[in-house]
Amino acid sequence: MAKKILTTPIKAADLADLNVGDIVYLTGYLTTCRDIAHRRLIEEGRKLPVDLDGGAIIHAGPIIRALSDDKYELVNVGPTTSMRMEKFEEEFIKETGVKLIVGKGGMGEGTMKGCRDYKALHAVFPAGCAVVAATCVEKIVDANWKDLGMPETLWTCKVNEFGPLIISIDTHGRNLFEENKVKFNEKKEAAIAEICKHVSFIK
Amino acid sequence: MTKDEAVSRLTDTIAKFVAYTGKALPDDVKRKLQELGKQEDTPLAKILYETMFKNQELAVQLNRPSCQDTGALQFFLKCGASFPYIGELDKILRDAVVQATVNAPLRHNCVETFDEYNTGKNVGTGVPSIFWDIVPESDRLDIHTYMAGGGCTLPGKAMVLMPGEGYEGVTRFVMDVMTSYGLNACPPLLVGVGIATSVETAAVLSKKALMRPLGSHNPNERAASMEKLLEDGINKIGLGPQGLTGKNSVLGVHIENTARHPSVIGVAVNVGCWSHRRGHIVFDKELNYTIDSHTGVKI
Numbered sequence: 001m002a003k004k005i006l007t008t009p010i011k012a013a014d015l016a017d018l019n020v021g022d023i024v025y026l027t028g029y030l031t032t033c034r035d036i037a038h039r040r041l042i043e044e045g046r047k048l049p050v051d052l053d054g055g056a057i058i059h060a061g062p063i064i065r066a067l068s069d070d071k072y073e074l075v076n077v078g079p080t081t082s083m084r085m086e087k088f089e090e091e092f093i094k095e096t097g098v099k100l101i102v103g104k105g106g107m108g109e110g111t112m113k114g115c116r117d118y119k120a121l122h123a124v125f126p127a128g129c130a131v132v133a134a135t136c137v138e139k140i141v142d143a144n145w146k147d148l149g150m151p152e153t154l155w156t157c158k159v160n161e162f163g164p165l166i167i168s169i170d171t172h173g174r175n176l177f178e179e180n181k182v183k184f185n186e187k188k189e190a191a192i193a194e195i196c197k198h199v200s201f202i203k
Numbered sequence: 204m205t206k207d208e209a210v211s212r213l214t215d216t217i218a219k220f221v222a223y224t225g226k227a228l229p230d231d232v233k234r235k236l237q238e239l240g241k242q243e244d245t246p247l248a249k250i251l252y253e254t255m256f257k258n259q260e261l262a263v264q265l266n267r268p269s270c271q272d273t274g275a276l277q278f279f280l281k282c283g284a285s286f287p288y289i290g291e292l293d294k295i296l297r298d299a300v301v302q303a304t305v306n307a308p309l310r311h312n313c314v315e316t317f318d319e320y321n322t323g324k325n326v327g328t329g330v331p332s333i334f335w336d337i338v339p340e341s342d343r344l345d346i347h348t349y350m351a352g353g354g355c356t357l358p359g360k361a362m363v364l365m366p367g368e369g370y371e372g373v374t375r376f377v378m379d380v381m382t383s384y385g386l387n388a389c390p391p392l393l394v395g396v397g398i399a400t401s402v403e404t405a406a407v408l409s410k411k412a413l414m415r416p417l418g419s420h421n422p423n424e425r426a427a428s429m430e431k432l433l434e435d436g437i438n439k440i441g442l443g444p445q446g447l448t449g450k451n452s453v454l455g456v457h458i459e460n461t462a463r464h465p466s467v468i469g470v471a472v473n474v475g476c477w478s479h480r481r482g483h484i485v486f487d488k489e490l491n492y493t494i495d496s497h498t499g500v501k502i
Contacts, residue, residue, distance in 0.1 A: 021247065063271050063310045075308060078271040081354050081387045104354065105387025105446055126251050126445055127354065127389045128478035129258035130271035149321030150311040164250055166447060177386065180448055184382045184440050191436035192378050198432055199370035201425055 005161060009054030010099035012119035018167055020176040024123065025163035026056055026100060029141070031156040033057040034080060036148050038088035041095060049144035050154055053097035058125070059085055059104070061151025064140070072140045074157065078130030079104035082111075082122065090114035106168055106177020116173045123165035136162040204490075206288075212490055213288060214295045218302035219502040220494070221276065221348055224482035225268040225307050228259060229496040231417040232393075232454065232479045239391055239451045240444075248449040255444070255477065270478045273309040274350030276300050276331035279414055283341030287488050292344070296333055297326050312353075334407065342488040347414040350480040355392070358384035361402040361409070361471035370429065373398065373470050374436075377456075380472045381437050386446030389476035391454050393417070394437065397471040398426075398460040405471035412457035413475045414483075421458050430456045444477070454479065 006014060008028030018024065031050050040046045062077035082103030085092070089107060092098065093114035101111070101120065104127040111122055125133060142156035168176040204212070228236075240252035262269035278296055282289055303309055304325045313327040314320065325331070338345075358380050364372045377396055385392060397408030420427040433456040443449020454477070463469065475481070483496040494500055 023247075023250065061271060061310060063268060063273070063308055065308060076267050076269075076271045080272065081357060083387055104389070124445060124447070126254040126258075128270045128476060129254050131261040131265060131267050131269055132254055132258045133271075134267070135261065149314075149323065151321075164254060166247065166445075177446065180446070181382065181386070183448075184386070184442065187440045188378050188382050191439045192375055195374045195378075195429075195432045195436050196371040199374060199425075199429055202366060202369045 003161070006100060008056055010056065011054065012099070012171070015099065015119055015121055015171045018121065018170055019172065020167050020170050020174045022167045023164045024167065025161040026102075026165060027160055027162070028056070028158075029156055030056045030058055030102070030159045030162060031154050032060045032062060032077065033154055034059050034061060034152060035084055036152045037145060037154055038085050038092055042088040042091050048096060050142070050156055054099055055096075056100035056102065057098055058102040062155055063130075064150055064155065072143060072155070074134055074137050074140055074155070076130035076134040077137065077157075078133050079125045079127050081105055082107050086110060093118045093120050102165060106175065106181070108178070112169050112173065112175045112178070115169045115171055119171045121167055121171065122169035123167045125163065125165055133162065136160060209288060209490060210291050210295060213486070214298045214302065216490070216492060216502065217296065217299035217346070217484070218306065220482055220484050221299060221303040222307035222309075223497070223500060223502055224348055224480050225273050225309065225350060226262045226266065227497055227500070228269070228478065229481055230498055233259070235417050235454050236391070236477060239454070242451060243444070243449050245449065247447055248443050251444040251447065268307055268309065270352065270480070271310055272352035272354065273307065273312065274352045274480070275312050276325060277334070277349040277351050277410070278331060279334045279347040279349070279411060281336045281338050281345040283338050283343045285340075285342045286344045287342065293333060296331060300325050300331050344486040346484050348482040348484070349414065352476060355388045355474050355476040358388050359406070359471070359473045361406045361469070363401060364468040364470060366466065366468060368468070373468065374433070376470050377433055377472055378436065381440060381442065381452070385474060386442050388474050389478065390442045390444060390446050390452050391477050392452065393454040393475035393479050394433070394456045395473045395475070396433070396456065396458045397469075398458060398463070399469045400461070400463045400467055401469045402471065404461060405469035406473070408459040408461065409471040409473040412459040413473060413479070414481060415457050417455045419457070421460070423460070426458045426460055430458050
């Protein structure tokens with residue numbers, strides 16, 4: 001099966017045939033963007049220093065080695081817990097026109113609505129695989145809001161077939177982690193009942 | 204060796220060891236991941252394990268930390284009361300972290316609370332975390348190093364149950380954490396459970412439980428059986444790698460316990476991610492060292 005590759009700028013039409021569980025790769029530009037950048041845009045009403053219309057972000061804080069003359073080398077980069085940005089993401093998608101959000105673990109109702117209404121995806125890059133991710137990054141092309149420190153700076157990277165990216169929220173209103181969670185919780189109740197038969201140590 | 208030379212050598216060795224543990228997983232974790240990966244049969248779970256293994260190979264090959272989140276450093280010490288550098292140890296560990304931050308390199312993960320700025324060195328007020336156990340009549344220094352990343356720190360939870368809730372309540376508490384924050388914490392997870400009186404005693408135990416080698420058991424027969432019950436139970440939930448479903452959810456479940464006040468059961472959970480970057484190094488008073496977490500390591 002051919003690799004599905006998304007290229008920035010991404011259009012809504014590029015996402016229509018994609019569904020949760022599909023694996024895609026990204027070529028083009030990818031900007032790291034996490035807690036404080038989301039907070040600044042939504043709560044503080046500050047303009048994001050990067051144009052994300054049709055673009056892609058990754059909830060990630062990389063390790064960067066500073067070279068001379070404002071040049072940087074990316075040592076590694078990997079996704080962080082996306083749920084931390086849930087509070088802001090629906091509004092973020094609406095405000096920025098971002099089309100692909102890469103992160104780790106699931107996101108909630110708001111992001112799902114944002115992805116459905118404004119046509120965007122949330123996808124998971126295998127967490128803890130920061131060197132694999134780094135090898136898909138050709139170079140860092142821009143760094144903004146450096147006052148936030150290494151993990152929170154918006155590092156814009158030129159990437160080539162960045163992935164695997166497992167789609168967890170699609171444009172059709174499906175949310176893989178939320179669907180799995182229902183199954184996990186059913187199985188959990190059965191497992192608890194079984195364990196409890198054996199742990200009545202207080203009598 | 205003068206005292207200054209000794210302090211410098213100890214700092215340097217710990218710094219190099221910390222940097223190394225960011226690149227290579229301990230032997231027991233590597234073995235367990237191979238074992239769990241083989242059991243998965245869906246294409247999605249397989250590609251996840253493949254990427255994880257490829258990442259670990261690349262990290263060593265390219266000499267880079269395997270995960271971008273190199274954690275807020277924690278050290279669990281069993282320090283002999285007559286270890287000759289006991290008085291300098293606090294400074295040695297801080298200096299070692301600063302050195303590793305530059306050389307590994309480590310991500311800058313130390314934000315001063317309230318003042319809200321990143322120190323850029325991985326040291327700050329009370330960071331790295333140093334947990335001291337003083338061992339009488341010993342001149343050795345035993346250190347567990349741990350890179351506690353944000354993802355696997357987030358599920359941490361502690362509370363005090365009433366005795367009426369019993370170990371059944373403990374079970375529910377642990378299982379609830381697994382299906383809430385656990386699935387975002389990079390499963391398969393190592394699950395540490397502390398059972399004691401209060402939140403702080405249970406919490407420290409739950410983290411110490413993560414320093415135990417995989418496959419080890421609590422010496423108490425009932426506690427060991429509960430470790431196995433929880434391990435099987437969490438696996439049955441089917442979180443799978445990265446919480447994206449699969450046959451296995453955990454690397455193991457470790458319970459550590461103390462006695463408790465009769466009116467309460469303090470319980471805490473801490474988890475380690477699949478990339479469980481723990482190291483174990485032991486120094487004698489001449490600073491000869493042995494490392495049993497990673498075979499063949501040269502530092």
